[in-house]
Amino acid sequence: MTTPDSSNRRIMVLGGGLAGTLAAAALAPHCDEVVIVERHVLPAGPQPRRGLPQSRHAHMLWSGGADAVEYLLPGTISRWLSAGGHRIPLPTGMVSLSPGGWFRRWRASHYLITASRDVIDWGIRAGLEGDAKVRFVRGEPTRLLGDCTRITGAVIRRPGDIVENLHADLVIDAMGRASRTTTWLEELGVPAVPESVIDAGVTYASRRYQAPPGTPESWPVVHIQADPRRRSPGRVASILPIEGGQWLVSLSGTRGGEPTSDSTAYEAYAAQARSPLVAExxxxxxxLGPVTVTRTTANRRRHFEKLGRRMPSGVIAIGDAATALNPVYGHGMATAAQGARALADLAARTGDISSPRFARLAQRAIGRPAAAAWILATGQDIFFPESRGKRPNLIDHLTSAYIRRLIHTATGDLTATDALTDVMSLQASVGALAHPAVLLAALRGPQLPALTGPPLTPAEERVLRAPQRSALYQG
Known part of the structure; x- marks a missing residue:
């Protein structure tokens, strides 16, 4: 490993959310100072913060992402759990209806973290506390400094309408879907960054619930998936256990079948999923509160790496600023975390984050885990009716047919289940699904008969037998 060379080097991170904080943690050992520029005041504890409307929706962090966070900020998982988050074993702790049928709850091989987004972000921010190299600056970036060959910083509008030119050896765009970096680059004479967009028109509607009395502490994730091959809008219903004995429930529908913010219609919509289990x-x-709706869910990938040497050095995009995914697959936080770990690994190998080549190498490294998540998301969304963007070609149809066969096989075959879980948790590349043992399993098909209903434990079934709540609380 190359010894980090950190003489007089500053890194600027635009955005103080999850992706920006993890990028700061990744590169702090390789510079003198990390400045995180954030528009809003960040809370000291696990409270809501401005500028994160998606915080009211269900979030899960697959083990591939959680492992990356723990690598960058050891002790974070313990902080999440101590604040009431859950470590759900997979597939043991998931009740899931796939397009191929109900999955069995085999022995645990992976895991995911469920908690409110406030707890998840706080756990990561707390990991940076005490790092003397990291400081937060409140302000809003308005443009980049430099030229079409190298970025040297950003113009920041501080509170009181004070404008400051803040210089840095490396600028990291972690401003999420709202990032304007591509526009700012074009203003400096950089060619337009190619984009890929696949938009199934998904609308999300989320609401918190207090779990029923007697609900077991080890409550599973309940996930009713859509089937993109049906010639009707896809509807998804999910329950995630979070802190305080609460459930965070998210319902979503593709274009033509969207949920609304009408609280009186919320549970009726849940009943329209492919199984009424969530509604029951x-x-x-x-x-516990109103229904929150969001419609900003398109899969959007900005291909900075395709500019090659036409891309100026000194700037990197990470998280949703580079690859934004349909949240229904739960991969946004995991890909941001794995991208940050890729930054850390690259910086450790090269030892020089200010070299002209570093940004180009880093953008490619960040793109690798994002590419796997992109394939998983768009390989489904492209087939929904009314989906916009690229239309499926022959390769898409053949790939989809194989994945569909593998999902069907996984309803009654452990080899297929392990392979799919490995890929979905982002602990293996999509290429793992082409391993000879997995191909053989798909050819052979499920070894056990299909389940006729959800695989609930006796304790979970008792919740369903409990009386329905009083009409006083409905809606």
Whole structure:
């Protein structure tokens, strides 16, 4: 490993959310100072923060992402759990209806973290506390400094309308879907960054519930998936256990079948999913607030790496600023975390984050885990009716047919289940699904008969047998 050379080097991170904080953690050992520029005041604890409307929706962090966070900021998983988050074993702790049928709850091989987004972000921010190299600056970036060959910083509008030119050896764009970096680069004479967009028109509607009395502490994730091959809008319903004995419930629908913010229609919409299981559980839980809706869910990938040497050095995009994914697959946080770990590994190998080549190498490294998540998301979304963007070609149809066969096989075959879970948790590349043992399993098909209903434990079934809540609380 190359010894880090950090003489007089500053890194600027634009955005103080999850992706920006993890990028700062990744590169702090390789510079003198990391400046995180954030528009809003960040809370000291696990409270809501401005500028993160998606925080009210369900979030899960697959083990591939959680492992990356723990690598960058040891002790983070313990902080999440101590604040009431859950470590869900997979596939043991998931009740999931796939397009191929109900999955069995085999022995645990992977895991995911479920908690409110406030707890997840706080756990990561707390990991940076005490790092003397990292400081937060409140302000809003308005443009980049430099030229078409090298970026040297950004113009920041501080509170009180004070404008400051802040210089840095490396600028990291972690401003999410709202990033304007591509526009700012074009203003400096950089060619337009190619983009790929696949938009199934997904609308999300989320609400918190108090779990019914007697609900077991080890509550599973309940996930009713859509089937993109049906010639009707896809509807998804999910329950995630979070802190405080609460459930965070997210319902989503593709274009033509979207949920609304109408609280009186919320559970009726859940009942329209491919199984009414989520609606049946909600009828026994108490709603804790209004329904929150978001429509910003398109898969959008900015291909900075395709500019090659035409891309100026000194600037990198990470997280949603580079690859934004449909949240239904739960891969956004994991790909941001794996991208940050890729930054850390590259900086450790090269030892010089200010070299002209570093940004180009880093953008490619960040893109690798994002590419796997992109394939998983768009390989489904491209087939929904009314999906916009690229239309499926022959390769897409053949790939989809194989994945569909593998999902069907996984309903009754452990080899297929392990392979799919390995890829979905982002602990293996999509190429792992072409391993000879997996191909043989798909050819052979499921070894066990299909389940006729959800694989609930006796304790979970007792919740369904409990009385439905009083009409006083409905809606």
């Amino acid at each position: 559980f909600l009828a026994r839980a108490e709603p």
